[in-house]
Amino acid sequence: MPKTEHxxxxxxxxxxxERHEHAVEELLAAGRSQFQQYAVLRTPVFGKMLVLDGDTQSSQGDERIYHESLVHPAMAAADALSEVLILGGGEGATLREALRHPGVARCTMVDIDGEVVELCKRHLPEWGAGAWDDPRARVIIGDALRFLREDHDRYDxxxxxxxxPLPDSPSWPLFNGAVFRDIKARLSEGGVYVLQASTAAFHNMALHVKMARTLRNYFTYVRSYFAYVPAFDTAWAFLACSDAVDVQALSGERIARHVAELRGENFYYDEETHRRLFALPLYLRRALAEKGEVFS
Structure with a gap:
């Protein structure tokens, strides 16, 4: 009997x-917003999954691996946490993770696709876990590029x-020198800029390396790190950038103090995981050291 019959x-x-396949128990929602196709699926292994333009964005089973890795190294490293800015993050999980720290006075989230934000509130409430209703959350439905140009606040x-940043992606205009200068202008002294930065396996690391190479032209410290995310079935990379602090070099005591201050328990990130995140394999270190193409 074929294993796929049911x-x-x-x-x-x-x-x-290369294709990755997931069995589907139920299609909860599907459609097209002004900006992208979307679907919410229920799968037997990973639970609910958000898919945008045919790409898995996160799954109920392991989204905390991705979101804790994205948020907490930077927050542990920053001199202050009063003001946090999120670009994108329509699921609400990045907002949730930032607001877990009591030191955050305001967290501003800017996402262009209000329809997907509402979809996630309705079908993926576990991702936001109450963050949408937190009085410290300021959610703006709008263009992140315009926000960066018009906003005059500073963020920790x-x-x-x-x-x-692929040519057919809405994020393509947000990865260039003018935007990085706007981000630096919005960053407080002692602040950290962190971003999800594509994949880091031996066969799919080219975009990540190009992103890292580009950002080194704008920040003193640019550190690559990655986590294996099972729903993505690959190593997913991030970049931590700052003129003030080397996020890779954080002490275990500082990380442990940050984690202890968070509301609720972490699933993935702590001081030991931090060392693993930044322990890059030789193939990736070699690629990052090479000269090559950058984003203009």
Whole structure:
């Protein structure tokens, strides 16, 4: 009897020669917003999954691996946490993680796709876990590029949870020198800019390396790190950037203090995990050291 007989399957095309497949128990929602296609699926292994333009964004089973890795190294490193800015993050989980720290006085989230934000509130309430209703949350439905140009506030931590800067992506205009200068202008002294930065396996690291190479032209410290996210079935990378602090070099005591101050328990990130996140394999260290193409 074929193993696939009782399932429908969601096939994510990672590349022309690579596909990842997930069995589907239920299709909870599907459609197209002004900006992208969306679907919310229920799967037997990972629970609910958010899919945008055919790409898995997060899953109920392991989204905390991704979101804790994105948010907490930067927040542990920053001199202050009063003002946090999130670019993207429509699921609400990045907002949730930032607001777990009592030192955050205000967390501003800017996402262009209000329809997907409402979809996530309705179908993925576990991701936000009450963050949408936190009085410290300021959620703006709008263009992150315009926000960066028009906003005059300063932020202790800026978190970019946007899609990868590919030519067919809405995030493409947000990855260039003018935007990085705007981000630096919004960053407080002692602040940290962190972003999701594509994949870091031996066969799919080219975009991450190009992103890191570009950001080194704008920040004193640019550190790559990654976590294996099972729902993505690959190593997912991030970049921590600052002129004031080397996020990789944080002491275990500082990380442990940050984690202890968070509301609720972490699933993934602590001082030991921090060391693992920044322990890059030789192939990636070699690639990051090479000269090559950058974003203009």
């Amino acid at each position: 399932w429908q399957w969601y096939a994510e095309e990672f590349a022309p020669t 931590v800026i978190i970019s949870d946007l899609t990868e």
